[in-house]
Amino acid sequence: MVLRQLYCLFLCTTVRGAARTIPYHGGMDTQPLYLQLADDIAAQIRARVLRAGERLPSLREMKLRRGLSLSTVQQAFRRLEDLGLVEARPQSGYFVRLRSESGHVLRLAAPTEVAVDPLLWSYVEDQSEQHTERMQGFRSAVAPHALLPTAQLQRMTLDCMRRHPDLLSDYGRPSGYLDFKRQIARLAMEWGGQLHPEQLIVTQGTIEALNLALRALTQPGDVVAVESPAYFSLLFTLKALGLRVVEIPTDPVSGISVDALELATRDAAIKAVILVPNFSNPLGALMPDAAKEKVADMLAARGIPLIEDDVYGEFYYGRQRPRPIKAFDRSGNVLYCASLTKDVAPGLRIGWIDPGRYRSQVEVQKYLSTHSTPTLNQAVLARFLESGAYPRHMRRLRRAIASQMQGLLDGLARYFPADVRYTRPQGGFVLWLEFPQEFDSLTLHRQARQEGIGLAPGPLFSPRGDYRHCVRLSCAEPWSAVQQARLVRLGQLVRQQYAG
Known part of the structure; x- marks a missing residue:
């Protein structure tokens, strides 16, 4: 990196009597x-001598090296901006613009701290009412009670307590209950995973798994890419x-754009x-296998x-x-994180992490934070997985969620303005709506909330409060005449704002 920076400085320096790599226009x-200056720099960018994402010398440095006035250098850099070859970043200088393999410009913002909007707290407060008549609709990315194997888990809980009464008086191992971890390793075989039970650490949901990984790998003030x-819960963890x-x-x-990630991690x-490659929240995007492999190899x-x-x-x-x-x-x-909180038992709060080569650091963080995860909860889910009920339950749940997503998609096409863009996920609970730039999702959120209709406005999903013209909708609630009426009402509120 140092050699490349020195080389870039050399390219931008005039040396009398010496051969120059940059084409330089003499006095004639x-x-x-x-x-002349803009053409010199543009030629090196197009030849990829100056690579995408690299910082150019400052205006004053260029002035001194080329023997030009400051206004001349400013004009040259504005010319390069007009050509789409460089971009100015506040308090950082000028950089060669990032472009994907298709030639599209990629924009990377400077590292930022996560801002916690008060809106998040009203959203969290609604969480306890997400399946009540007071607040329903399209806000929750968790399966409702009717689609979960609650009765079966209740029976298994009583049976585990009879067979193993000591589970109520035992903290358990920090890394988790071995029988449960064996079942998770078996479950991973579906996607070709070679997880080893002793390698796994059981956590209190996926959020704790992410939290432990971040605590093991970073220090306050460090920069992470997302x-x-x-997902707003991840952003809140990063803030904390x-x-x-x-x-x-x-x-x-x-x-995720692999090109942009490659440039950001140079x-x-x-x-x-931190990535959610399968049916991400809030987009519902699915990374192709080729992109997954490229990211894994590149970061390694x-x-x-x-x-x-x-x-x-x-899902x-x-x-x-x-x-x-x-x-x-x-x-x-x-560091692979997952859980059974979305598909089996949100209330049991059981997840896990395979930390890879960072296991010792993660296990220390687990002990320091929560010591262990309740063993009884793990034992119940181990019984559930061992019984063979999980595949049957998931087939039923996937059919229901897919049907509910299709109902939501059909309703959007019917009741929302034609210029609203939205994703069509291949799995998961959520989809992403994009309205015209002047649309205010916070206004829609407030209006819908007053009528007991839940949704997630776009600014929740950005550390900067961006995406104000976007909304996340969930298909977790069963599709019914009542749910359809809620969507009709949302469409009316959207049209009212359009007409406003």
């Missing part, structure tokens, strides 16, 4: 000086840990990357840990479960 050239938009965030552009269909500034080669959240991986609508990035991990660089 009638072209204005600012165009998808944009990103004092971490700064780089947002990576994410496609609603294919997930140096050692990024301490960890650069020594940057990848924290993977696969909590939605089992596929098609014939085959998508593989997580962990399936392509050859070096233990992926």
Whole structure:
């Protein structure tokens, strides 16, 4: 990196009497000086001598090296901006613009701290009422009670307490209950996973798994990369840990931009990357296997840990479960997190992490934070998995969620304005709506909330409060005439704002 920076400085320096790599226009050239400088730099960008994402010398440095006036250098840089070759970043200088393989410009914002909007608290307060008549609709990404195997789990809980009364008086091992971990390792075989029970650490849901991974890998003030938009609970965790965030552009269909991630991780500034590759929240995007493999190999080669959240991986609508990035991990660089909170028992709060080569650091953090996860809860879920009930339950649940998603999609096409864009996920609970830029999702949220209709406004999913013109809707609630009426009403509120 240092050699490349020195080389870039050399390219931008005039050396009398020496051969120059940059084409330089001498005194006989009638072209204005600012165009000469702009052409010189543009030629090196197009030749990829100056690479995408690299910082150019400052205006004053360029002035001194080229013997030009400051106004001439400013004109040259404005010319390069007009050509789409460089971009100015506040308090950072000028950088070669990032472009994907298709030639589209990729924009990476500077690292930022996570801002916690008061809106988040009203959203969290509604959580306890998400399945009541006071607050229903499209806000929750958790299966409702009617679709969960609650009665079966109740019977298994009583049976576990009779057989193992000591579970109520035992803290358990920090790494978790071995019988449960064996069942998780068996479950991973569906996607070709080779998880080892002793390697796993059981957590209190996926959020604790992510929290432990971040505590093991980072320090306050460090920078991590996340998808944009990103799940608000993850952003809240990053805020609590004092971490700064780089947002990576994410496609609603294919997930995170691998090109942008490659550019963002070229140096050692990024301490960890956090991804939800299968049916991400809030987009519902699914990364292709080729992209997953490329990301796994790239981050391993650069020594940057990848924290993977696969909590939605089992909610596929098609014939085959998508593989997580962990399936392509050859070096233990992926910290794989998942749980049974979305699909079996939200109240038991059981998740797990395979920390790869970072296991010792993660286990220490587990002991320091919560010591262990309730063993009784693990034993109940171990019995449930061992009984063979899980595959049957998931087939039923996937059919229901897919049907509810289709009902939501049909309703959006029927009741919302034609210019509203929305994703069509291949799995998961959620989809993402994008309205015209002037639309205010916070106004829609307030109006809908007053009528007992839940939704998630876009700013919840950005550390900067972006995506104000976007909304996340969930299909977790069963599709019915009542649910359809709620969507009709949302469409009316949207049209009212359009007419406003």
